[in-house]
Amino acid sequence: xxxxxxxxxxxxxxxxxxxxxxxxxxxxxxxxxxxxxxxxxxxxxxxxxxxxxxxxxxxxxxxxxxxxxxxxxxxxxxxxxxxxxxxxxxxxxxxxxxxxxxxxxxxxxxxxxxxxxxxxxxxxxxxxxxxxxxxxxxxxxxxxxxxxxxxxxxxxxxxxxxxxxxxxxxxxxxxxxxxxxxxxxxxxxxxx
Amino acid sequence: xxxxxxxxxxxxxxxxxxxxxxxxxxxxxxxxxxxxxxxxxxxxxxxxxxxxxxxxxxxxxxxxxxxxxxxxxxxxxxxxxxxxxxxxxxxxxxxxxxxxxxxxxxxxxxxxxxxxxxxxxxxxxxxxxxxxxxxxxxxxxxxxxxxxxxxxxxxxxxxxxxxxxxxxxxxxxxxxxxxxxxxxxxxxxxxxxxxxxxxxxxxxxxxxxxxxxxxxxxxxxxxxxxxxxxxxxxxxxxxxxxxxxxxxxxxxxxxxxxxxxxxxxxxxxxxxxxxxx
Numbered sequence: 001x002x003x004x005x006x007x008x009x010x011x012x013x014x015x016x017x018x019x020x021x022x023x024x025x026x027x028x029x030x031x032x033x034x035x036x037x038x039x040x041x042x043x044x045x046x047x048x049x050x051x052x053x054x055x056x057x058x059x060x061x062x063x064x065x066x067x068x069x070x071x072x073x074x075x076x077x078x079x080x081x082x083x084x085x086x087x088x089x090x091x092x093x094x095x096x097x098x099x100x101x102x103x104x105x106x107x108x109x110x111x112x113x114x115x116x117x118x119x120x121x122x123x124x125x126x127x128x129x130x131x132x133x134x135x136x137x138x139x140x141x142x143x144x145x146x147x148x149x150x151x152x153x154x155x156x157x158x159x160x161x162x163x164x165x166x167x168x169x170x171x172x173x174x175x176x177x178x179x180x181x182x183x184x185x186x187x188x189x190x191x192x
Numbered sequence: 193x194x195x196x197x198x199x200x201x202x203x204x205x206x207x208x209x210x211x212x213x214x215x216x217x218x219x220x221x222x223x224x225x226x227x228x229x230x231x232x233x234x235x236x237x238x239x240x241x242x243x244x245x246x247x248x249x250x251x252x253x254x255x256x257x258x259x260x261x262x263x264x265x266x267x268x269x270x271x272x273x274x275x276x277x278x279x280x281x282x283x284x285x286x287x288x289x290x291x292x293x294x295x296x297x298x299x300x301x302x303x304x305x306x307x308x309x310x311x312x313x314x315x316x317x318x319x320x321x322x323x324x325x326x327x328x329x330x331x332x333x334x335x336x337x338x339x340x341x342x343x344x345x346x347x348x349x350x351x352x353x354x355x356x357x358x359x360x361x362x363x364x365x366x367x368x369x370x371x372x373x374x375x376x377x378x379x380x381x382x383x384x385x386x387x388x389x390x391x392x393x394x395x396x397x398x399x400x401x402x403x404x405x406x407x408x409x410x411x412x413x414x415x416x417x418x419x420x421x422x423x424x425x426x427x428x429x430x431x432x433x434x435x436x437x438x439x440x441x442x443x444x445x446x447x448x449x450x451x452x453x454x455x456x457x458x459x460x461x462x463x464x465x466x467x468x469x
Contacts, residue, residue, distance in 0.1 A: 015234050018311040019241035023249045030314060052202050055209065063227035066317045066346075066355050069217045072330055073347035074317060074355045076223040079213020086206060125213050132216045138315060140382070154314070 001045045001053070002177045006037075010057045013037055014064055021161070028150050029157035034061060035118075036162035038085055039110040040169045042092040043101040044178040054089035058082030058118075068136050080125040084118030091117055107166030108159045115155030119148055221348075228350050235353065239310050239321060270339075270370075270405065274417040281413045304335075305454040307354075316358050318343070322454060323350045333415040333455040340443055341406055341418035342452050356452075359406070359420060360389065360442070366408040367420055369393060369438075371401070378407065381420065381440060389421060389440035392429060396436070399423045404440050414455045419443070 013033040024031050038057050042050045059082040066074035092110045099106040123144060129135045139147035212223075231238075305327065307320035322328050328349055334356045336342040343356040359365055364382045379391035381404070393399070402423045406415055424441035 011234065012237075015238050016241060018313065019238040020245050022312060023245045048201055051206075055202055055205060059209065060230070063223060063230055065313055065315070066224075066227075066319075067315060068317065068346070068357050068361050072344065072357075074224070074357065075217050075220045076227045077213060077220060078223050079209045082209050083206065083213060125210075128214055134217055136217075 001041065001049050002175060005175060006041065006053055007056075009037055010034060010053075010060060014057075014060050017061070018064055024157070024161065026157065027153070029153035031157035031161035032115075032154065033158075033161060033165055035085065035088075035115050035158050036107060036111045036165045037169070038089055039092060039114050039162065040107050040166055041176075042089045042110060042114070043096055043099070043107060044173070044176065046179065047093055050089050050093055051086055054085040055082050058085035061085075067138055069134075077129070080122045081118065083125065084121035085114060087121050088114030088117040102170060104163045104166035104170070107169075108162040111162040112155050112159035115158055116152060119151035119155065122151070123148055224348055228348070228353070231353070235310060235321070239308065242308070242310055270417045274414075277413065277416065305456060307334075307452055307454050309452060310353065316361060317346070318356050318358070320354050320356060320452060320454070321352060323352045323354050325351045327456055328354045328454055329456065331412060332457055333412055333418075335418060335453045335455060336444060336451075339419050341415055341420055342444060344411070344415070345454070354454075358444070359411075365406060365411070365420070367391065367404045368407040369399065369423070370403045370405060371399065379404075379438070388424075388442060391438050391440065392435050393438060394436070395428070395434050399426060399436075399438060412457045414457050 017032045017034055021031050021033065034057055038050075038054045041053045045053065059078055061081045062078045063076050065076060065081070067077055069075040091113060095113075096110075099110070126138055127144070130137055137144075212220075305322055307322040307328075310319045310321050312318040320328075320334070328345055330345055330347040330349055332345040332354075334342040334345060341359055343358040343361075346355045346357045364380055367379055367381050369377050369379055377393050379393050381389040381391040389404070391404075400423050404420045404422065406418050406420055408416075421440040421442040423438050425439040427437045427439070429435040429437050
């Protein structure tokens with residue numbers, strides 16, 4: 001895989017997610033682009049490359065996400081998103097052979113699955129972190145399910161945002177250097 | 193080589209990240225530093241994108257704009273009260289210092305500092321483009337739209353950036369309810385998720401449209417009296433007929449405005465005594 005291309009797009013999409021994607025917010029649903037990038041890579045790249053890509057992109061997002069540690073300080077926790085995306089990417093790897101990988105809808109569906117699974121990992125890690133008495137949870141007391149619902153709405157919005165992005169990424173698929181025939185482009189159906 | 197297609201699954205890095213994810217907060221200061229360093233080259237792009245976002249979709253404005261001049265007069269009056277209380281507080285501090293025989297360092301009042309919101313996180317923490325280089329310190333109060341409390345500067349503060357924690361992330365705050373006739377009562381506001389503030393008061397006349405202002409000793413004196421929101425709805429409390437639950441709508445919402453004012457309190461709040469009630 002073309003790692004410089006992935007790194008450049010991951011950084012650009014992380015900045016877009018933090019600064020711009022709010023413009024597409026509908027109610028509590030807030031789309032992101034970076035998960036769609038991971039889902040796209042998970043469609044085509046070798047297994048270990050996919051897991052590395054998900055881990056690194058998630059780690060970048062974790063380090064860009066401030067979490068209140070108390071009333072007067074914020075921390076960044078590396079891991080909840082990185083491990084969640086890695087888990088989600090592993091799930092995509094398991095099901096990608098049954099998908100029409102070249103179709104944008106497949107990337108959108110995979111983005112939805114990735115983020116829903118990642119939300120579960122995120123909630124599990126934060127629940128475990130709650131064992132530290134000084135930890136301030138990212139949801140109010142009793143609001144864990146509400147936080148998961150918000151994440152599920154985000155996942156839906158991100159899946160919709162993934163449709164045009166997947167189409168654009170597929171246009172530059174030859175640049176990615178994925179193994180396999182280059183003719184397996186959008187619309188060509190399953191990869192042999 | 194780890195980054196090639198033939199390498200193994202990144203199991204060891206994943207385990208290392210899992211361990212990091214479970215470290216106690218006190219051991220994660222380095223992650224904030226790494227995140228800050230990573231963010232430095234991205235800040236100009238983030239700022240430009242925020243400007244574009246605000247141009248494309250301006251933030252939701254004060255939902256109580258149509259109330260007329262009454263609330264604005266109220267704001268002016270309360271600002272005067274705040275200014276008077278701040279003066280009294282400074283005087284009281286000087287008297288305490290004199291009584292304790294300690295030489296209190298002179299803190300020159302700093303003028304408010306305009307700052308631009310660079311990024312807004314899902315957790316509603318937002319970053320401004322002013323930092324320690326500009327005199328911003330942890331605990332400084334951040335105000336939007338003239339008199340609406342936007343949050344408090346969090347630690348750590350970078351040279352040219354600072355993260356701001358909005359009041360709703362603090363769990364609960366004490367506030368005071370005002371209508372056109374003046375103070376209606378005190379209430380404790382809680383924020384159950386993304387539903388907005390909620391607070392309970394004694395049942396009485398309709399409070400819809402009344403304004404809610406901060407009155408919490410855990411916040412700096414400069415923040416007392418600032419607007420938190422207005423009453424949007426009233427519901428009876430189950431099994432407590434004499435109480436009413438108020439739903440408070442914040443005029444800020446998730447769409448923080450493009451520009452805020454930082455009220456530099458002079459000293460970090462952590463070392464500041466409690467404000468008078």
